[in-house]
Amino acid sequence: MDWRIKCAAHWLFSLPGMDRLYYPFKRHLARTVFRSPAELRADLAMARGHFRHLRDHLGLDPARARCLEFGAGRDLINNLCLWGLGVERQLAVDLYPLLRPELLNQALQSLSLMEDDCLARRPGGPMPLAGITEALRERFGIAYQAPFDLGRGGLADASLDFILSTNTLEHVPPAEISAILAECRRLLAPGGGLSFRIDYGDHYSYADPAISGYHFLRYSPGAWRFFNPPVHYQNRLRHRDYAALFRAGGFKILRQEAQVPEGASRAILAQPLAAQFLNRPSRELLPMSGWFLLAPEATQPCLNVASRAVLG
Ligand SMILES: C[S@@+](CC[C@H](N)C(=O)[O-])C[C@H]1O[C@@H](n2cnc3c(N)ncnc32)[C@H](O)[C@@H]1O
Secondary structure, eight states: OOHHHHHHHHHHHTSTTGGGGHHHIIIIIIOOOSOOHHHHHHHHHHHHHHHHIIIIISOOOTTTOEEEEEOOTTTOHHHHHHHHHTOOEEEEEOSSOOOOHHHHHHHHHHHHHOOOTTOSOOOOSOOOSSSHHHHHHHHHOEEEEOSOOGGGOOSOTTOEEEEEEESOGGGSOHHHHHHHHHHHHHHEEEEEEEEEEEEOSOGGGGTOTTSOTTGGGGSOHHHHHHHOOGGGOOOOOOHHHHHHHHHHTTEEEEEEEEEOOTTHHHHHHTSOOOHHHHTSOHHHHOOOEEEEEEEETTSOOOOOSOOOOTTO
16 A cells, blocks of 8 residues: 555544544455464564563563563554463553454464464463453453553552563654653562563555655654654654663663664665754664663663673
């Protein structure tokens, strides 16, 4: 789909009362809601990234750690994968009540059939359509809450060991990221940490092969506002910007990884850049996704691994 059509559709779904048509549109017209086997493998790989942060780098016990994911999405895929890897206590929250039983059940079925030795257990049969939140808690130790705004409080001090998000922070305005970080500092118990996987690509490029993941860097802030409807908000922050936000929020970076796809330099040179990006070294613009493991600045590092600053 031409990205401009997608943008116009998203502006329509951003109008009051239109959000309830968004899922039927994605499900029946765009047909983008079910995960392909390749996407599911990528989801499992991302869950394993968080799991390694939790168990190997922070040294937490997956069976006892109190985990929270914000931006859990429609099918809780990341939470189901984490359960499959051995995590027992999860709170899955989202700003919007997006959970869809049909998607959750499809994710369950695909995970059950998946041939991957890293999963310690398989989720088994489908969930009941009624009472799904109770069933999630009983079968998988997943407490689901939405709508839930992490930046606004509601949980007890030091009540969590591990807070994570996957492909969510790029949809959060910078000021709200700072509010979320402040809340995370309050919620983390000693020895706990944050694990973030962030997608830095222009999300329009996933539907429109005519544009690259760097396409949105050509627009000035004023022009980008026009192309950035609330239901599909993208903040365009780069890896280094997140690192600065995290440090300003009182966190130290225990691990970081910035992933640059093959051919990225050519792709970025092939397009004009808005002034705010033109002035930056291209190595800061190139990463298309990234990982961070953070701990509150005041606590002692509980890691043996050296902090890896990929971008210098
Ligand atoms: C692209 S989806 C990712 C969902 C899921 N983590 C995944 O990987 O499939 C982003 C999710 O973040 C949620 N979200 C956006 N801003 C948020 C915020 N400030 N707090 C919590 N969730 C948020 C959205 O509602 C959406 O479910």
